[in-house]
Amino acid sequence: MPGIKLSEKTIGIIQQICSDFRNEGSELINVLHQTQGKLGYLPAEVQEVIAKELNISVAKVYGVVTFYSFFTMIPMGEHPISICMGTACYVRGSEQVLAEFKRQLSIEVGQSTPDNKFSLNCLRCVGACGLAPVVMVGDKVYGRVSPQMVKNIISEYKEGCASEAKSA
Amino acid sequence: MTISYQLKRVDFIFKNENDWEDVLSKSISRTPQELINELISSELKGRGGAGFPTGLKWKLSSEEGDDTKYVICNADEGEPGTFKDREILSRVPFKVLTSMAVCGHVIGAKEGYIYLRGEYFFLQPELNKAISEFEYYCKEINLDFKIRIFMGSGAYICGEETALFESMEGKRGEPRNKPPYPSSYGYMGKPTVINNVETLAHTFTIFKYGAKRFYDLGVQYSRGSKLFSVSGDTPKPGIYELELGMSLADFVDEFGDGDTKAVQVGGASGFLVPRKRFNETAIGFQGKLTGISLPTGGSMMLFNSSRSMFNVLDNYLEFFREESCGQCTPCRVGCQQLLSGIKAVKRGEKNAQYLDKLMRLAETMQYTAKCGLGQSVANSFSSIVENFREEMIY
């Protein structure tokens, strides 16, 4: 990955978050949550700033970022698509749904489309097993999704305005 | 042998919580000893999976001489197929908050945390509102107790209590060695009581009505009621509060679709029970009941004859391989080997006897893995392979 040069402004944002948490190393996870919330992802350069501010090693920051699945080092798409791979969804065909998303978007799990509109991820059981198989686009939940429905779901977001989605 | 307990619907957990202020002020006017005795005589056991007696847990922490102690509510709800804790926190949050404060009174803690599963971020605003209202009342009655939410970050292993502490301390969620146990060495190395959301909802019932009302439900070793998250091939998926001790046969009569071939009790770390054993299986904690009985966090997943048990096992192993923290070798390598092993048998690259080797590997993990994750892989692995061997091969 080519190196990123952080702007002064971005560095300022990160420093502010760290000081909100009293620059304490034990608040690392809260700091990471806030930072990812603001910047969208946590590339190595951002981790270096955090390490310096909290006075801990970059290795420790990296170790935590890579341990938890919520933290991502690559930018997510504007509409992150997540497919539940929990047991109830899996036995009801979420794998075929995933395959269809991959085919339609021409990306793999963990990637974003070139225009950065969509990214694709797998989730653990989200506790909506009664609606299996379950797909989430952003915060919206789609239940009983079949491969045939995939095209329609994507097109809802392609037009730019998301129409009313079925919620759980 | 057939056991039959009528399936009894119970309504304690979601019953109104309007009188929480009353329950709180009455409870804290009682001595810690009285409250502990009440809990012990109710025989309530933890609802987070391990089934440790709650009264004893509080007692152990109360006996520690430290000035700083913590109460933690485990809302990491990771067991696949479970969604009961989310419902409790959104429908009756004050029961949980009240119990946390009463626990603080019993053990001498002034701070409580709710470790909330990352995927449940949407619960946070409402829960924070409830906490503010709660703390306001605490101030009014001169009770010094604060509650904070800590958000999880998407790691199943952080539901394990010591991994949860590590995570709260800003580290990778890797389980610690036990002993020392949380009651003496928990969050920040301080004595800590950690309880599941549902456990705390039950303690509210016990403080409100007294131990007897709770004890009268259920059977020996498994008292009271429990929430079950029912999913899979069922016409009525959802959450149900049922009396413990019911036979699986009665359960399937009620929730099956008429074609149930097996039920997975307790999620990926639980057991698969095939149809021929429905009658002799009781749902409760391990004790000497007739037939076998199962500990459970409450996930009940039904499978009908159209489902491939190979796919189910494949999915569980994939889950464990992904969620293993990688700290100890039996679990890190064992999960990978079990997964690639069953695939090799399925493809015909290994013969059927190889399954027996894999069963021995799973058993070894049970004894050598460091925490409950690696130790419980054998539960689902062996119960599925033993009962559906032909589906693994062909």
Ligand SMILES: Cc1cc2nc3c(=O)[nH]c(=O)nc-3n(C[C@H](O)[C@H](O)[C@H](O)COP(=O)(O)O)c2cc1C
């Ligand atoms: C891998 C693993 C995951 C766990 N996940 C949870 C969980 O999500 N929620 C929970 O309450 N307990 C979970 N537990 C059990 C906790 O370690 C602990 O026993 C429990 O929170 C104690 O509360 P209780 O006595 O009220 O059940 C898990 C245990 C293991 C080994």
Ligand code: SF4
């Ligand atoms: S058993 Fe698995 S999850 Fe538990 S400590 Fe070992 S590697 Fe980590």
Ligand code: FES
């Ligand atoms: S398995 Fe997909 S929501 Fe539970």
